[in-house]
Amino acid sequence: MSIITSFYQQLYNDDEEPVAVARTDDLIPEIIISEIECVIKNMKNCKSPGEDGLTAEMFKYGGNDLIQAMKILFNKIQYFKKRCYQKHGSIPTFLLFTKVVTYLI
Numbered sequence: 001m002s003i004i005t006s007f008y009q010q011l012y013n014d015d016e017e018p019v020a021v022a023r024t025d026d027l028i029p030e031i032i033i034s035e036i037e038c039v040i041k042n043m044k045n046c047k048s049p050g051e052d053g054l055t056a057e058m059f060k061y062g063g064n065d066l067i068q069a070m071k072i073l074f075n076k077i078q079y080f081k082k083r084c085y086q087k088h089g090s091i092p093t094f095l096l097f098t099k100v101v102t103y104l105i
Contacts, residue, residue: 028082031074036067 043056059066 028078031071031078033067033071036070036074040067 040056040059043059045056045060047056049055
C-alpha cells in the first residue's frame with residue numbers, strides 16, 4: 001500500500017509543468033495495404049453481414065483489386081477530413097459517423 005501511496009503523491013505533487021503536445025492531422029500516416037490485409041484476415045467467417053450486406057468472406061475473396069481500391073478510398077477519406085479540418089476547423093458530420101472509417105482508424 002505504501003508503494004501506491006508514494007506513487008500518487010509523486011504524481012500529484014509534481015511541480016513541473018506538463019508538456020503540451022501539438023496534435024495535427026499531418027501526424028496521421030497513410031493507410032497501407034498490409035493494415036487492410038491484417039484487418040480482413042482477422043475478420044471472422046460465417047457471421048451475419050452488417051447493415052451494408054457485406055460479409056467477411058466477401059472481403060477475403062475480393063483479392064488484391066479490392067484491397068487496393070479500399071486503400072485508395074480510405075486514404076482519400078483521410079485526406080478529405082484533413083483538408084476540411086484545415087479549411088473550416090471542423091470535420092463534416094457524415095464523416096464522423098461513417099463506419100468504414102472507424103474500422104481501420
